[in-house]
Amino acid sequence: MDKNNALTAFSALSQETRLDVFRLLVKAGETGMSAGDIGDTLGVRQNTMSANLAILARSGLIRSKREGRSIRYLADMDGMRGLLAFLMEDCCGGQPELCQPVINELACVC
Amino acid sequence: MDKNNALTAFSALSQETRLDVFRLLVKAGETGMSAGDIGDTLGVRQNTMSANLAILARSGLIRSKREGRSIRYLADMDGMRGLLAFLMEDCCGGQPELCQPVINELACVC
DNA sequence: TTATTATATCAATAGTTCTTGATGTATGGA
DNA sequence: TCCATACATCAAGAACTATTGATATAATAA
Numbered sequence: 001m002d003k004n005n006a007l008t009a010f011s012a013l014s015q016e017t018r019l020d021v022f023r024l025l026v027k028a029g030e031t032g033m034s035a036g037d038i039g040d041t042l043g044v045r046q047n048t049m050s051a052n053l054a055i056l057a058r059s060g061l062i063r064s065k066r067e068g069r070s071i072r073y074l075a076d077m078d079g080m081r082g083l084l085a086f087l088m089e090d091c092c093g094g095q096p097e098l099c100q101p102v103i104n105e106l107a108c109v110c
Numbered sequence: 111m112d113k114n115n116a117l118t119a120f121s122a123l124s125q126e127t128r129l130d131v132f133r134l135l136v137k138a139g140e141t142g143m144s145a146g147d148i149g150d151t152l153g154v155r156q157n158t159m160s161a162n163l164a165i166l167a168r169s170g171l172i173r174s175k176r177e178g179r180s181i182r183y184l185a186d187m188d189g190m191r192g193l194l195a196f197l198m199e200d201c202c203g204g205q206p207e208l209c210q211p212v213i214n215e216l217a218c219v220c
Numbered sequence: 221t222t223a224t225t226a227t228a229t230c231a232a233t234a235g236t237t238c239t240t241g242a243t244g245t246a247t248g249g250a
Numbered sequence: 251t252c253c254a255t256a257c258a259t260c261a262a263g264a265a266c267t268a269t270t271g272a273t274a275t276a277a278t279a280a
Contacts, residue, residue, distance in 0.1 A: 003129065011124035013197075014117055015238080022197070029203020035257060048239060050258055069247050069256045077202075084194070087123075087132070093139020125268080145227060158269060160228055179226045179277050 001082035005060060009083050012059035017044055018052045025062055025075035032065075032074035111192035115170060119193050122169035127154055128162050135172055135185035142175075142184035 013019050020042050025032060033041070039049035053073060056062045060079035065072045123129050130152050135142060143151070149159035163183060166172045170189035175182045 003126070007124055007126060007129060010120050010129065011237095014121035014124045016113070016117060017238095019113065019117060019120065023199065026198060026201045027203060029201070029205055031203055036255095045240080046257070047241085047259085050256095051239080054258075066246090066257095069254095071257065088136060089133065090137045091139070093137065093141055121267095127268095146225095155270080156227070157229085157271085160226095161268080164228075176227095176276090179224095181227065 001086040003086075006083055006086050009059040009061055009079070012056050012061055015052070015055075017042065017048070018056050021049075021052060021056060021073075022061055022075060025073060028075070030074065032072045034067075034070040034072050036070065038073065111196040113196075116193055116196050119169040119171055119189070122166050122171055125162070125165075127152060127158070128166050131159075131162060131166060131183075132171055132185060135183060138184070140184065142182045144177075144180040144182050146180065148183065 013022060021038055024038060024041065035049060035053055038053070039046060042049070044052070053062070057064055057073070060082070061076055062073050063076045065074070123132060131148055134148060134151065145159060145163055148163070149156060152159070154162070163172070163174070167174055170192070171186055172183050173186045175184070
């Protein structure tokens with residue numbers, strides 16, 4: 001993960017539809033969802049959703065798998081991990097107790 | 111943390127100077143850095159940096175403390191925790207093992 | 221008070237991003 | 251082959267964002 005990857009990822013998450021999509025796919029887990037179902041669930045037009053899914057996919061936060069006529073999208077947890085690691089690199093000026101609560105909060109929602 | 115807070119935060123991190131500032135302040139830890147030192151370190155003009163610091167502060171990712179003529183900025187780890195918790199809410203379709211690696215990666219850099 | 225240092229705000233321009241209608245491509249069924 | 255379904259791409263206008271020079275404010279020192 002370099003700086004440009006990170007910028008692309010944060011930019012991807014800074015738009016309402018794409019943030020909704022990512023959170024929906026986080027909830028969906030390994031199963032993921034088809035592009036059409038995502039669009040229907042969020043009430044977003046086909047071409048708008050397709051453009052936004054492409055942006056999320058390019059950012060490394062989601063991946064896709066063609067299944068017949070549909071394409072299934074899934075949250076990419078490796079991409080997410082890389083992003084957080086980049087962001088928190090050398091964190092807290094050598095005082096881990098400052099960012100430990102971040103980790104704890106994350107742990108408890110899983 | 112609601113969706114608008116999250117969008118504001120990701121938008122704040124999606125611009126190069128602001129991402130640099132946040133990572134610099136993460137490294138600086140509790141000590142933080144003055145606005146001027148941040149600008150000098152990153153080679154960004156005064157008014158541009160001021161505008162970018164204001165955006166980061168409004169996003170809840172950094173906070174500030176006036177000290178005489180200077181203003182000291184610090185990464186806000188509570189804000190960061192809230193953002194991650196929002197993003198990972200109800201994650202992994204009930205299968206915690208999928209996002210545990212994210213947490214582990216974070217843990218080891220502290 | 222006047223000057224200096226440190227930072228913030230303003231208004232305008234330049235650049236970027238979003239959405240949309242229209243159209244293209246891929247897959248599978250009749 | 252022809253059609254329907256599922257999704258992607260394109261071009262253009264609208265909306266948003268970033269940077270800049272100029273200026274304002276806040277704290278302090280002379």
